[in-house]
Amino acid sequence: MKGLRPIALIPAYKPEAVIVDIALALVRSEKFHKVVVVNNGNGPEYEDIFKTLEEIDGVELFRLYVNLGKGAGLKAGINHILCRFSDAVGVVTMDSDGQHLVEDVIKVATKLIDTPNGLILGSREFKSDVPLRSRFGNLMSRGVMRIVGGLSLRDTMTGLRGIPMAFLAPLLRLKTQGYDFELDMLLKAKADGLVIIEVPIQTVYIDKNESSHFNPFMDSLKIYLVFIRFNLSSLLSVIIDYPIFSALFAMTGNVFASQFVARSCAATVNYYVNKKFVFKSDRSHKAAIAMYLTTWLLMGLLSYGLIQLLHSRLGINIYMAKLFAEGLLYIVGFIVQRELVFTSKD
Numbered sequence: 001m002k003g004l005r006p007i008a009l010i011p012a013y014k015p016e017a018v019i020v021d022i023a024l025a026l027v028r029s030e031k032f033h034k035v036v037v038v039n040n041g042n043g044p045e046y047e048d049i050f051k052t053l054e055e056i057d058g059v060e061l062f063r064l065y066v067n068l069g070k071g072a073g074l075k076a077g078i079n080h081i082l083c084r085f086s087d088a089v090g091v092v093t094m095d096s097d098g099q100h101l102v103e104d105v106i107k108v109a110t111k112l113i114d115t116p117n118g119l120i121l122g123s124r125e126f127k128s129d130v131p132l133r134s135r136f137g138n139l140m141s142r143g144v145m146r147i148v149g150g151l152s153l154r155d156t157m158t159g160l161r162g163i164p165m166a167f168l169a170p171l172l173r174l175k176t177q178g179y180d181f182e183l184d185m186l187l188k189a190k191a192d193g194l195v196i197i198e199v200p201i202q203t204v205y206i207d208k209n210e211s212s213h214f215n216p217f218m219d220s221l222k223i224y225l226v227f228i229r230f231n232l233s234s235l236l237s238v239i240i241d242y243p244i245f246s247a248l249f250a251m252t253g254n255v256f257a258s259q260f261v262a263r264s265c266a267a268t269v270n271y272y273v274n275k276k277f278v279f280k281s282d283r284s285h286k287a288a289i290a291m292y293l294t295t296w297l298l299m300g301l302l303s304y305g306l307i308q309l310l311h312s313r314l315g316i317n318i319y320m321a322k323l324f325a326e327g328l329l330y331i332v333g334f335i336v337q338r339e340l341v342f343t344s345k346d
Contacts, residue, residue, distance in 0.1 A: 004088040005033040006109050006162065007081050010096050011073030012050075013040040018098035020052050025102040027058035031109050033088055035059045037096075038077045041067030060084075070159075071174075071181025078168050088165055089116050095159040104201035105160060111199050112162030119167065119189045121153065122160030123198040145183065150339055151190055154198055156183060167194060191343065229278040233270060234330065241266035245322060255311075255318065259304050267296050279342035291341045299329055299336075 008026050012019060019037070026035050039050050041064050054061045064076055074093060081091055092109045094100045104122055111120045145156045159182065163171070170192065176184045189196055245262035252258060271292050275281050281288065306325035310316040316324070 003165075004085055005031060006112055007085050007088050007091050008032045008035040008105065008109075009038070009074070009077045009081065009091050009093045010035070011038045011040050011070055011077055011093070012096035013042060013067055013070065013073065015042070015046065015049055015096035016098050017049060019096045020049060020056075022094075022098065022100075022102060022105075023053055023059050024056055026105065027056060029102065029106055031106050032058075032092070034085060036077055036081060037061045038073045038080075039063035040070070040073035040076075041065060069178035069181070071179070071184075072177045074181060075172055075174075075177075078163075079172060082168055082172075086165070089113055090162060090164040091168060093159060093161045093163065099204045100160045101202055101204060107201065108160055108162045108199055111197065112164065115195070115197060116164050117166070118162075118164065118195040118197045119185075120162030121155060121196065121198045122158050122201040123153070123155035124158060124201055124203040125154075145186060150335065151186055151196070153186070153196070156186060158182075158201075160201060161185075164194075167192070233273045233278050234333075236273065237266040237270045238326070240269060241326075242322070246319060249318065255307060256304060259300065259307070259322075263296065263300050263303075267292075274337060275342055279338060281342035283343055288341060292337075295333075295336050295341055299333055303329055 008023075010019065010023070023035050023037065026032055035056075035058060037050070037053050037059060039046075039061065042050070050061060050063075053059050062076075062080060064073060067073075077093075078091065081088065090112050092105060092112060094105055100122065108120050108122045112118075145151045145153060157179075161182075163185075167189070170188060171185060174181060174184050174188060186196070241262045244265055245258045248258035248261055249255065271289070275283075275285075275288060303322075303325045306328065307318070307321045310321035310324060311318050
């Protein structure tokens with residue numbers, strides 16, 4: 001791919017003095033067209049660091065007046081790069097605390113040049129000598145990303161990333177502003193069909209990572225929102241489904257007819273809520289409804305079969321059997337709707 005070398009982007013909030021040495025080393029490596037540093041709302045006590053950076057030939061510095069989060073700093077830098085260096089192969093982002101080695105930044109940049117249509121992640125190994133806070137944060141975000149996003153990655157929190165130029169503009173439309181922006185980036189990459197490549201890098205922690213502003217619980221919790229919305233949508237379906245099923249079965253004694261009518265009523269509401277509010281899918285109704293109805297039919301048949309098995313063969317009360325069957329298929333329904341029904345494209 002012809003164009004400028006990648007741009008290094010460093011969003012800096014309360015940076016360590018080592019950022020000067022890192023920026024200088026990146027410029028001297030000649031692997032980058034420019035090193036862009038974002039002064040992400042820092043106070044006057046950091047002014048000397050940024051003045052030194054500004055004096056380095058090859059470093060471009062600009063400032064945000066207030067800090068609105070790491071994601072906001074990254075998006076401001078991305079917007080600046082799109083306006084100034086739109087011919088670059090992409091952007092390599094990194095943290096400002098000295099925990100990314102220059103050779104690893106260059107490794108990610110090289111991989112981005114070789115794979116200009118992929119999202120490159122500099123992935124750390126979380127061994128026993130890694131601070132507990134960091135291991136816990138990575139374990140939590142990996143688990144959430146696997147459940148919510150269907151992505152199995154070694155390091156979901158890495159700030160060292162090679163982002164292709166074509167993927168930058170879509171990232172500006174993401175609403176997240178903090179560390180959850182980087183998690184949202186992974187979900188967006190998967191939704192857009194972008195290949196995600198992990199490149200092993202060295203794990204460096206300074207003072208047990210005390211300088212990190214990442215909150216492993218709260219910042220990981222933010223990507224649970226998709227799953228929380230799905231839970232609320234499912235609860236609404238249960239509120240519609242279960243009383244209708246109970247009333248019809250009490251009147252008719254027919255499990256199949258009661259199940260069919262109850263799920264039909266609940267599914268009508270569930271479809272619109274999931275499409276618009278849970279997965280926020282822009283897929284056409286024609287394609288989404290066809291997939292949703294197919295899923296609804298198969299899940300309904302599975303649920304009916306389980307209810308009959310539990311009630312007729314095992315003697316479980318019909319109402320308890322329905323609750324158990326629906327609960328068993330709950331996670332399956334979430335994954336199928338996320339992966340097949342409410343995707344971003346037809």
